[in-house]
Amino acid sequence: MYVESKLQEYIVKIRCPQPECEVGLFELQRCRGILPKEVFDHWGDALCEAMILEDEKFHCPYKDCSTLMVNNGGELVKEFECPNCRRLFFAQCKVSWHDGIECDDVQKLxxxxxxxxxxxxxxxxxxxxxxxxxxxxxxxxxxxxxxxxxx
Incomplete structure (x- = not known):
């Protein structure tokens, strides 16, 4: 429950709750046997996502999807099709498809x-x-x- 509560607070480097503990940070693999599978998987995903630079990652803007995507090509991604839900969106302004409206105008909303x-x-x-x-x-x-x- 402690690990799960830290993950809900978006904390991925989880310290032992005992002040006198010499271990310091918990390690994901060492906790595998005591964590429920869904908590273990969530922590692993959160650690992977934390390794990606903020300006390289973006999520599908549709609320029922929110799939994480990474732009590791270094180029500016504008129009994009989500690989999960297959819907189009503008990655630059991170909103759903808005053909005919400039991204700057959408950003002002x-x-x-x-x-x-x-x-x-x-x-x-x-x-x-x-x-x-x-x-x-x-x-x-x-x-x-x-x-x-x-x-």
């Missing part, structure tokens, strides 16, 4: 606004040339007049 429906709304706004109020962020449609927006 709030974290909660990056769902499929929000991306579709952004595509509709681009097609109809709707603009956002610079103050409140609400979309407006210009029917006539100058380009000036006032909240």
């Amino acid at each position: 709030n974290k909660d606004d990056k769902e499929k429906e929000d991306i579709m709304f952004m595509q509709l706004a681009n097609i109809n040339k709707w603009m956002r109020c610079p103050k409140c962020g609400i979309f407006v449609e210009k029917s006539h007049g100058c380009m000036y927006l006032k909240c």
